[in-house]
Amino acid sequence: MEPTPASVLTQLRKGTVDFCVLACLRSGPAYGLEIADRLRQDKVLFDSDGTLYPLLSRLRQQGWVTTTLEPSPVGPPRRYYRLTQSGEAALKVFIETWGRFAADVTTTIEDHS
Amino acid sequence: MTTTRLPDLLEAYLADLDRALVGTDARERAETIQAMREHASEVIARDGASDATVERVITELGSVEQIAASATPAGPASASVAWGDVWLLVCAVASLALFVFPVVAVGALIWAIVRLRGSAGSRALQRAALVVSVVSVVLATGLVISHWVN
Numbered sequence: 263m264e265p266t267p268a269s270v271l272t273q274l275r276k277g278t279v280d281f282c283v284l285a286c287l288r289s290g291p292a293y294g295l296e297i298a299d300r301l302r303q304d305k306v307l308f309d310s311d312g313t314l315y316p317l318l319s320r321l322r323q324q325g326w327v328t329t330t331l332e333p334s335p336v337g338p339p340r341r342y343y344r345l346t347q348s349g350e351a352a353l354k355v356f357i358e359t360w361g362r363f364a365a366d367v368t369t370t371i372e373d374h375s
Numbered sequence: 376m377t378t379t380r381l382p383d384l385l386e387a388y389l390a391d392l393d394r395a396l397v398g399t400d401a402r403e404r405a406e407t408i409q410a411m412r413e414h415a416s417e418v419i420a421r422d423g424a425s426d427a428t429v430e431r432v433i434t435e436l437g438s439v440e441q442i443a444a445s446a447t448p449a450g451p452a453s454a455s456v457a458w459g460d461v462w463l464l465v466c467a468v469a470s471l472a473l474f475v476f477p478v479v480a481v482g483a484l485i486w487a488i489v490r491l492r493g494s495a496g497s498r499a500l501q502r503a504a505l506v507v508s509v510v511s512v513v514l515a516t517g518l519v520i521s522h523w524v525n
Contacts (some may be wrong), residue, residue, distance in 0.1 A: 294410050295417045298435075309445075310437020312392075312411060316399075316446040319406035337420025338379050341413055 271306060280317060281356040282307055284326060284349050291330075293340035294318065318343060326352055379416045382429050388439070389415075395443035402498075403447050411436060460500035463490055467507035477519065480511035 298311040321327045326349030331339040396404040422428045470480040487505040
């Protein structure tokens with residue numbers, strides 16, 4: 263089957279988008295729509311806002327984020343997602359590994375172009 | 376947990392999504408629906424409940440098939456026995472049998488609350504342990520009061 267930009271993106275997202283969400287929370291806790299707004303700035307990370315929520319649930323079940331409900335000034339309470347220590351540790355490992363991986367990919371592509 | 380009634384189109388969208396998520400991890404399914412309800416409520420509280428806003432929210436959330444495809448299929452891992460919660464329930468039942476020792480009942484109650492507030496394990500076992508340990512605490516308290524009165 264011929265790869266398409268969409269199919270390549272689907273493969274690249276696996277195992278990377280989770281850590282992008284964790285990275286998004288490094289600057290502080292955020293509620294769902296806030297995270298979606300931050301990640302929407304770069305459309306290639308997510309197909310749609312809705313796919314963020316199964317992922318957030320998985321991160322919570324892994325213990326990499328915790329959630330708390332807090333009052334909102336504009337509407338119903340907001341569910342804030344907060345990075346845990348193990349989430350931070352997982353992100354650190356990913357960042358170290360990703361740096362080497364991305365550099366190798368770039369070098370390999372440039373060397374053979 | 377918020378259960379704000381959303382405009383009919385959004386309620387229908389969430390119902391479609393819930394059906395599309397059949398066969399995925401049960402807790403992930405419930406949390407996804409709840410979180411998306413909160414997402415939609417937040418946008419509507421901020422931008423109003425006009426038809427245009429509702430349609431924009433649905434477009435941004437994406438197709439239910441796309442979301443369901445990104446969810447974790449229900450598998451053996453989610454069906455596996457949560458041994459921590461089995462022991463919690465055993466402890467709660469023991470506290471009922473040993474209600475003359477209120478410390479055991481209070482300990483089981485605190486443990487059940489901590490497990491329920493967490494994100495792991497079997498909710499059914501945790502709830503059962505909570506109920507049993509509450510009964511134990513009530514019995515133990517009644518016993519203490521009756522001794523005190525007499």
